[in-house]
Amino acid sequence: MIKSDTRASLIKFFQLLVAHHPSKRCQRGTAELFVDFYDLWHSDLSVSLDEAGIPNDKEALKGFQICGKEVPRGYWIFCRGSKNDTRGYSCGLWILLHSLSVRVGDGESHLAFTTICDFIHNFFICDECSRHFTEMCSSVSVPFNTTHGLALWLWSTHNKVNERLMKEEKALGTGDPRFPKIVWPPKQLCPSCYLSQSRKSSSTVRFDWNYDGVFKFLHSYYGKTLTSAYRDQDMVKTRKDESVADDTTPSTNAFAVPLGAALAIALASCAFGALACFWRTQQKSRKQRKNWK
Numbered sequence: 001m002i003k004s005d006t007r008a009s010l011i012k013f014f015q016l017l018v019a020h021h022p023s024k025r026c027q028r029g030t031a032e033l034f035v036d037f038y039d040l041w042h043s044d045l046s047v048s049l050d051e052a053g054i055p056n057d058k059e060a061l062k063g064f065q066i067c068g069k070e071v072p073r074g075y076w077i078f079c080r081g082s083k084n085d086t087r088g089y090s091c092g093l094w095i096l097l098h099s100l101s102v103r104v105g106d107g108e109s110h111l112a113f114t115t116i117c118d119f120i121h122n123f124f125i126c127d128e129c130s131r132h133f134t135e136m137c138s139s140v141s142v143p144f145n146t147t148h149g150l151a152l153w154l155w156s157t158h159n160k161v162n163e164r165l166m167k168e169e170k171a172l173g174t175g176d177p178r179f180p181k182i183v184w185p186p187k188q189l190c191p192s193c194y195l196s197q198s199r200k201s202s203s204t205v206r207f208d209w210n211y212d213g214v215f216k217f218l219h220s221y222y223g224k225t226l227t228s229a230y231r232d233q234d235m236v237k238t239r240k241d242e243s244v245a246d247d248t249t250p251s252t253n254a255f256a257v258p259l260g261a262a263l264a265i266a267l268a269s270c271a272f273g274a275l276a277c278f279w280r281t282q283q284k285s286r287k288q289r290k291n292w293k
Contacts, residue, residue, distance in 0.1 A: 009118040011037070016115050020103045029066030086176035090129075094158055099222045101151040109150040110143040116154075136160065151218050152211055159183055183207065190217045 014034040021027045078095060081087030097116055104112045117137035124130040136157050144150045162181040169175030183205070187194050192213035 006122040009115075009122045012111075012115040013119040016100065016104075016112060020100050020112075022099055022103070023067060025068040026066060029068070033066060081176045082178040083176060087179060090126075095222070097154055098151070098158070098218065101154045102147060102219050102222055104147055104150065106146045109145065109147050113137075113140070113144050113150055113153070132161070132164075133157075148215050151215060155184075155214060155218060185214075185217060185221070190214070193217055 011034075014030055014037070017030045018027055018034060021030060076088055076092060079087045079089075079091035081091075100112060100116070117134065120130055121134045121137075124133070140153065144153065162183060165175075166181045169181060175181060185193055190213065193210055194213075195208040195210050
């Protein structure tokens with residue numbers, strides 16, 4: 001829900017997406033939404049959209065095609081689970097955040113960090129997940145001055161989450177059997193990421209990481225590898241005069257991430273109901289203008 005004390009957080013996240021979303025289409029769509037945000041927002045900031053009497057209609061979300069008509073709604077390219085209740089949104093959101101973390105410049109790294117932390121804190125629909133993520137954000141005592149630092153912090157944070165969920169999923173049997181939680185990346189995927197590996201106990205493994213190797217891998221994985229996989233799967237149709245490569249924006253560090261890899265942003269983040277409210281308000285505004293005419 002958008003409230004007066006969370007509005008700034010959403011605006012900063014829109015700005016981050018407009019500047020660094022890997023897809024040109026999604027950049028443009030988010031920019032349009034960002035512009036409309038000021039027209040659609042109520043003048044009384046002390047009243048939330050839900051409190052103003054606008055219903056949170058999930059069906060209304062189908063009216064938004066922020067990333068273009070070519071993007072099939074609700075279809076996950078890289079984050080499809082073997083069960084309906086696994087992977088999906090949370091996986092897509094992680095891919096988005098990793099993609100953003102390697103695309104921002106050094107001077108933007110700490111602003112991107114605070115923007116991501118605030119967005120998760122205010123809008124992520126899993127309260128427990130939001131609380132854990134916020135706690136990890138709060139543990140950061142020194143500002144991030146480089147993309148290197150931000151990308152590695154997010155990678156380390158993701159691994160901490162995976163380690164915690166490994167135990168929970170094993171105990172509850174809620175994990176995806178085809179995609180179990182692991183410490184990432186595995187050695188077979190990135191041998192240069194590891195200096196050594198040792199077992200502390202029967203259930204705990206200690207890793208000595210080559211952080212420079214990990215950083216290079218993050219750039220490569222969230223750029224070239226996913227782009228190639230996206231092209232090979234050809235899940236999203238493009239216009240005849242527009243290739244997949246044309247839809248990716250150049251990274252500040254010369255890396256590109258595919259449209260599908262970051263589909264979580266505008267579409268998945270809209271799951272919080274904000275865009276549904278915008279859409280309904282916009283339709284009412286159009287009807288009013290038509291009636292005046």
